[in-house]
Amino acid sequence: MRVLITGSRGQVGRVTVDAFRAAGHSVIATDRLPPGFDRDTEPAGVEYRQAELTDAGDCYALVARGVDAVVHIAAIPSPTGNTPATVFRNNLLATFNLIEAAVRFGVPRFVNISSETVPGFFFAERDFLPSYAPVDEEHPIAPQDPYALAKHFGEQLMDAAVARSDIRAISLRPSWVQTPGNYAENLGPQVRDAAVLSPNLWSYIDAFDLADAILLAAESDLTGHEVMYIASPDNVGGRDFAQILREHYGDAIELRDLDRTDASGISSAKAQRLLGWTPRRSWRDYLDEDGRAKPSS
Numbered sequence: 112m113r114v115l116i117t118g119s120r121g122q123v124g125r126v127t128v129d130a131f132r133a134a135g136h137s138v139i140a141t142d143r144l145p146p147g148f149d150r151d152t153e154p155a156g157v158e159y160r161q162a163e164l165t166d167a168g169d170c171y172a173l174v175a176r177g178v179d180a181v182v183h184i185a186a187i188p189s190p191t192g193n194t195p196a197t198v199f200r201n202n203l204l205a206t207f208n209l210i211e212a213a214v215r216f217g218v219p220r221f222v223n224i225s226s227e228t229v230p231g232f233f234f235a236e237r238d239f240l241p242s243y244a245p246v247d248e249e250h251p252i253a254p255q256d257p258y259a260l261a262k263h264f265g266e267q268l269m270d271a272a273v274a275r276s277d278i279r280a281i282s283l284r285p286s287w288v289q290t291p292g293n294y295a296e297n298l299g300p301q302v303r304d305a306a307v308l309s310p311n312l313w314s315y316i317d318a319f320d321l322a323d324a325i326l327l328a329a330e331s332d333l334t335g336h337e338v339m340y341i342a343s344p345d346n347v348g349g350r351d352f353a354q355i356l357r358e359h360y361g362d363a364i365e366l367r368d369l370d371r372t373d374a375s376g377i378s379s380a381k382a383q384r385l386l387g388w389t390p391r392r393s394w395r396d397y398l399d400e401d402g403r404a405k406p407s408s
């Protein structure tokens with residue numbers, strides 16, 4: 112396939128470009144950052160185009176190059192470092208422009224990177240808890256913040272696109288993305304102490320496993336628009352999930368069936384079933400029992 116990958120200079124984009132290249136696909140990579148003069152900033156064989164995705168003309172120009180799939184990763188990845196209006200405008204308009212161009216140019220497949228934050232409890236201004244755990248795609252949606260709202264509306268843009276055209280869309284909701292360079296800083300404190308609470312109930316996703324899921328989504332024959340969580344199957348710290356949930360939240364969060372004792376607070380069963388995705392990495396590959404980086408990682 113010839114695939115357009117947005118956000119290619121970001122942490123998820125880089126590993127995704129590599130995964131698509133390794134699978135033999137031809138990649139047009141795009142980001143808002145300038146191309147290197149010697150074109151040595153992208154892996155060999157990758158075409159790079161600088162583009163601003165809030166500009167509809169840029170999106171049309173990218174998709175007009177003729178692609179079999181659009182993999183839309185680019186976004187401001189949290190509501191915390193920019194003004195609310197900037198986060199909302201950037202993330203929603205980029206998704207709108209790209210899906211609009213993909214529909215008009217008859218692109219068959221769109222992979223939309225959404226977020227675990229869509230149900231709303233991650234960046235809420237008025238805190239609330241998940242209704243049940245592990246959280247899955249049936250969980251009620253009540254986003255408050257501009258980032259989760261834009262991701263939620265982005266999923267609705269996918270619904271609208273499949274309703275008005277033959278495009279097939281998959282929205283993936285990754286958990287907190289970990290790369291070899293940030294496992295220790297991000298997850299170390301939680302590994303050391305389960306009382307370091309995170310609204311995503313000790314879940315995370317390895318960046319390479321996420322790239323595998325994105326690749327499978329782009330190659331998938333699924334029709335319509337499907338939404339799927341992507342989280343590593345174990346929890347940060349590898350603890351007994353039922354026990355830590357009760358210990359830290361009492362009866363406030365309903366405990367549902369677990370497929371393993373050290374289960375994640377987010378279920379990716381749907382992605383495993385519909386995409387045949389098999390996550391292969393764990394925080395244990397990078398961190399010791401004290402949450403310190405292993406010498407080899």
Ligand SMILES: NC(=O)c1ccc[n+]([C@@H]2O[C@H](COP(=O)([O-])OP(=O)(O)OC[C@H]3O[C@@H](n4cnc5c(N)ncnc54)[C@H](O)[C@@H]3O)[C@@H](O)[C@H]2O)c1
Nearest residue numbers: 118120121122123143163164184185186188226285287288
């Ligand atoms: N990092 C996480 O923990 C996490 C978790 C869940 C979902 N996500 C989602 O995964 C995706 C990738 O996140 P990341 O961690 O790689 O972020 P990142 O900031 O490392 O990369 C995002 C890239 O998108 C580009 N970009 C943003 N807006 C753009 C625009 N308007 N036009 C062109 N390029 C633009 C940026 O330049 C950047 O290179 C995002 O959609 C994010 O919302 C991230």
